[in-house]
Amino acid sequence: MSAHWPLPVIGFGLFAAAPGEKLPEDLEPFIELPGKRFRKLGRFVRLGLAAASRASRSAGIERFPSARTGIFLGSGLGNLPDLFGFAQAAHDLTGELMPSPIQFANSVGNSAAFYIAQAFELSGPVLALSQEEVSFESALISAACLLEANDIDLALVGALDIFQPDEVEHVQRMGYEPPLTAGEGSAWLVLARPGSEWDTPGALGSIQLAQMSAVGDPSQLLESTPQGEGASLWLNPRLAPLWERAGGRTRFDPKLAFFPTGNAGAICAFLQEPGGSGTLHTLVQGRDGELGHIAVERRG
Amino acid sequence: MRIEIRAAAALSCFGEGPEAHRLALRTGRCGLLQRPGHSGGPALPCARIGDQSSAELRPLELAEHTLQSVLEQAGLGPAERRSCALFLGTTTGLSATEELLWLEQHRLGKPWHANMRSGGLGRLAAVLASRLGSRAPLFTYTTACTSTAVALVMAARLVRAGQVERALVLGLDVLMGIAADGFRYLQLYSETGCRPFDRDRDGLQLGEGCAALLLEKGGSGRFEMLDGAIAHDSSHIASGSSDGRTAAGVMAEAMRRSRVERGSITAIKAHGTGTPANDLSELNALTKIFGERPPPFSSLKGALGHTLGASSALETAAWLWCLEEGFLPPTVGFANAAQPGLEPLRQPLPLDGRPGVHLFNAFGFGGTSVSYLIRDRGTR
Numbered sequence: 155m156s157a158h159w160p161l162p163v164i165g166f167g168l169f170a171a172a173p174g175e176k177l178p179e180d181l182e183p184f185i186e187l188p189g190k191r192f193r194k195l196g197r198f199v200r201l202g203l204a205a206a207s208r209a210s211r212s213a214g215i216e217r218f219p220s221a222r223t224g225i226f227l228g229s230g231l232g233n234l235p236d237l238f239g240f241a242q243a244a245h246d247l248t249g250e251l252m253p254s255p256i257q258f259a260n261s262v263g264n265s266a267a268f269y270i271a272q273a274f275e276l277s278g279p280v281l282a283l284s285q286e287e288v289s290f291e292s293a294l295i296s297a298a299c300l301l302e303a304n305d306i307d308l309a310l311v312g313a314l315d316i317f318q319p320d321e322v323e324h325v326q327r328m329g330y331e332p333p334l335t336a337g338e339g340s341a342w343l344v345l346a347r348p349g350s351e352w353d354t355p356g357a358l359g360s361i362q363l364a365q366m367s368a369v370g371d372p373s374q375l376l377e378s379t380p381q382g383e384g385a386s387l388w389l390n391p392r393l394a395p396l397w398e399r400a401g402g403r404t405r406f407d408p409k410l411a412f413f414p415t416g417n418a419g420a421i422c423a424f425l426q427e428p429g430g431s432g433t434l435h436t437l438v439q440g441r442d443g444e445l446g447h448i449a450v451e452r453r454g
Numbered sequence: 455m456r457i458e459i460r461a462a463a464a465l466s467c468f469g470e471g472p473e474a475h476r477l478a479l480r481t482g483r484c485g486l487l488q489r490p491g492h493s494g495g496p497a498l499p500c501a502r503i504g505d506q507s508s509a510e511l512r513p514l515e516l517a518e519h520t521l522q523s524v525l526e527q528a529g530l531g532p533a534e535r536r537s538c539a540l541f542l543g544t545t546t547g548l549s550a551t552e553e554l555l556w557l558e559q560h561r562l563g564k565p566w567h568a569n570m571r572s573g574g575l576g577r578l579a580a581v582l583a584s585r586l587g588s589r590a591p592l593f594t595y596t597t598a599c600t601s602t603a604v605a606l607v608m609a610a611r612l613v614r615a616g617q618v619e620r621a622l623v624l625g626l627d628v629l630m631g632i633a634a635d636g637f638r639y640l641q642l643y644s645e646t647g648c649r650p651f652d653r654d655r656d657g658l659q660l661g662e663g664c665a666a667l668l669l670e671k672g673g674s675g676r677f678e679m680l681d682g683a684i685a686h687d688s689s690h691i692a693s694g695s696s697d698g699r700t701a702a703g704v705m706a707e708a709m710r711r712s713r714v715e716r717g718s719i720t721a722i723k724a725h726g727t728g729t730p731a732n733d734l735s736e737l738n739a740l741t742k743i744f745g746e747r748p749p750p751f752s753s754l755k756g757a758l759g760h761t762l763g764a765s766s767a768l769e770t771a772a773w774l775w776c777l778e779e780g781f782l783p784p785t786v787g788f789a790n791a792a793q794p795g796l797e798p799l800r801q802p803l804p805l806d807g808r809p810g811v812h813l814f815n816a817f818g819f820g821g822t823s824v825s826y827l828i829r830d831r832g833t834r
Contacts, residue, residue, distance in 0.1 A: 158615075158617075165495075176827075200753070210629065212811045215794070218783045221685075225686075226592050227767045229574070230573070230574045231535060231574040232574050232575060232596065237632065240632065240635075240636065241562075241631075241635075243551070244635040244636075244639070245557070245631075246559055251677070253635065253639050254639075254640075255636070255639040255640040256691075256692075258632070258635070258636030258637075258640065259636070259640065259691045259692045259819055260640060260691065261632075261636075262596075262597060262598040262691075262820050263545065263575060263598065263601075264543065264595065264597045264819070264820030264821075264822060265600055265691060265819075265820060266822050267820065268688070268691050268820040269691075271686050271688055271821065272688040272821075275554075275688065276686055276688070277685055277687075277700065278685065278690070278701075279684035279685065279686065279822075280596060280597075280684075280820070280821065280822055281595060281604060281684070281822070282595070282597055282820070283593060283594060283595055283596065283606075284547075284574045284575040284576040284594050284596045285576035285579065285580070285592060285593060285594050286573055286574060286576045286577060286580050288592075289574075289576065292586070292592070292593045295591065295593075295612075295617070296593065296608055299608065299611050299615060299617065300611070303611060303615070305626055305628070305683075305684075310745070326535075327572070327573060328573060329573065349826070365591075366592070367589050367590060367591060368540070368580070368583035368584060368586075368588040368590060369583075369588075369589055369593050370583065370589065403533070407476040407482075414574070422499050427699070435798025440580055441573070441580075442580035442583070442584045442586055443579055444580050444583070444592065445579075454481055
């Protein structure tokens with residue numbers, strides 16, 4: 155799957171908590187929502203808005219081209235807090251909780267993407283994907299497909315995962331065992347269509363490759379990634395046994411252990427690191443064997 | 455490049471496969487029946503697969519059964535199965551089974567917790583791909599009621615671009631108490647009947663469905679997936695713009711991308727949920743695009759119920775099966791036009807194997823709006 159790549163990265167935004175900690179409740183999005191409804195939204199949506207607005211600011215874009223911008227949001231677990239909150243209120247045996255219809259509407263898989271599109275006044279394709287630990291890869295590949303087909307000129311590609319209700323259950327829901335450390339966060343890249351007016355020499359770097367498969371051999375994949383100076387590597391917790399074979403590569407540990415979409419956070423942290431040019435490869439494996447690989451180049 | 459719809463399989467309130475669906479749709483049957491409330495809730499009309507709750511039937515088994523059915527129909531061997539990319543659309547995934555377990559715990563005063571370890575909505579695709587023996591990419595689109603419409607468009611795009619060799623598009627949604635409660639609290643659930651495009655429509659009714667379509671490049675089969683378009687309507691998270699401008703725009707863009715003139719559209723498989731807002735928006739969009747006399751159009755939700763994320767896959771399969779039999783299916787539940795002269799099919803419309811191009815619409819929560827086109831080579 156190489157036809158779409160590379161894709162210029164012209165901005166990024168990241169909000170991530172330290173492992174084991176929750177993000178603050180009072181996140182500010184840096185953007186106005188119609189009717190100033192931001193504070194009525196749940197944490198999942200607010201976190202996505204906050205990080206996406208950072209990405210737009212990083213790209214220096216005040217107004218996205220409405221029909222020529224797409225949103226592609228990958229989330230491993232989705233908006234469980236709103237879903238469970240509504241369910242518990244609807245089945246409340248004490249009569250203390252009132253079910254909120256808007257909480258039900260906000261629990262759909264594409265709610266965060268909806269509010270981000272609304273805030274940026276977008277009318278192009280707005281997709282939400284959920285593919286366990288290859289969610290960010292699936293969002294990137296979907297974005298690349300529509301960029302290449304000239305449906306859009308810009309793509310906001312994001313990742314978003316939060317605890318429901320806490321770190322321990324977050325870890326268990328993903329099929330890991332405590333005491334594995336997890337975090338929560340949201341990370342976004344702004345990608346430009348090669349050859350479009352947004353594809354300028356000032357790009358921060360590029361996505362060289364994003365690929366995934368239902369099953370695969372992570373060892374073989376690791377061997378195919380470059381070693382030596384300037385080569386960094388990020389592996390998800392399921393691939394921890396491969397660290398010993400990482401060789402001369404920097405074991406890039408941005409302390410952004412939020413997953414299943416933690417690789418997106420690692421990419422943003424890599425892009426904002428001071429220093430010269432370099433490459434980062436993220437490798438992830440899901441519990442059912444699915445394998446993902448993203449290669450990112452940072453310009454000096 | 456030609457993208458063929460090589461095989462289709464589906465399971466709904468009418469049963470399994472083409473014959474069951476053709477018979478029910480030709481005779482105008484309604485699969486929506488009054489059922490005991492899900493998990494202790496009030497009784498609601500809904501369209502279930504069989505008599506049991508589908509959560510008890512296990513969503514994973516329904517999905518695997520439907521996938522195996524489409525693979526056997528296409529006669530794919532192990533090597534071809536390895537190259538099948540999976541494009542899933544769902545709003546519930548494996549969650550229905552988890553909800554049942556939670557409700558048992560809830561009655562005992564315990565909180566919902568992660569002991570199911572069922573992951574997110576993408577877990578279903580990961581498990582299915584593993585059982586299928588696929589080594590190809592997998593995508594789970596979670597754009598509410600448009601999930602499998604998005605999956606179909608993206609699958610066709612990635613096949614056409616040579617990024618995947620063949621695509622299995624699967625839609626699955628079974629009834630969950632959360633969904634029924636949610637639509638009731640939003641006052642979108644009709645207790646009197648699903649009446650798409652009717653003057654007196656007052657809401658949707660939920661159904662269960664599982665459907666799969668196999669897309670491949672080349673081929674000489676009867677149905678060709680042309681292209682589609684995806685757009686966003688920011689009006690409200692639970693309803694599109696009443697003037698239908700986004701819906702009209704996405705239909706026009708899908709036709710432009712498919713290089714089909716509006717005068718060449720044979721018929722339209724409408725989204726037609728039976729809610730006042732959706733149907734008003736879609737009717738206005740049809741008028742914007744086609745004027746006062748649009749091509750024949752029909753909604754299948756009065757017959758099959760609204761199967762949410764599975765609806766586009768299920769309704770596409772059912773529509774194509776009706777074409778094979780030589781007719782367009784009627785809109786069950788429709789009686790009186792909301793706008794004079796603008797009404798869906800009341801009776802099956804014979805096409806008798808004429809070639810044509812069919813437009814498919816899907817709109818939903820979260821503002822995602824999708825249209826796509828399928829060419830029917832016909833039998834004449």
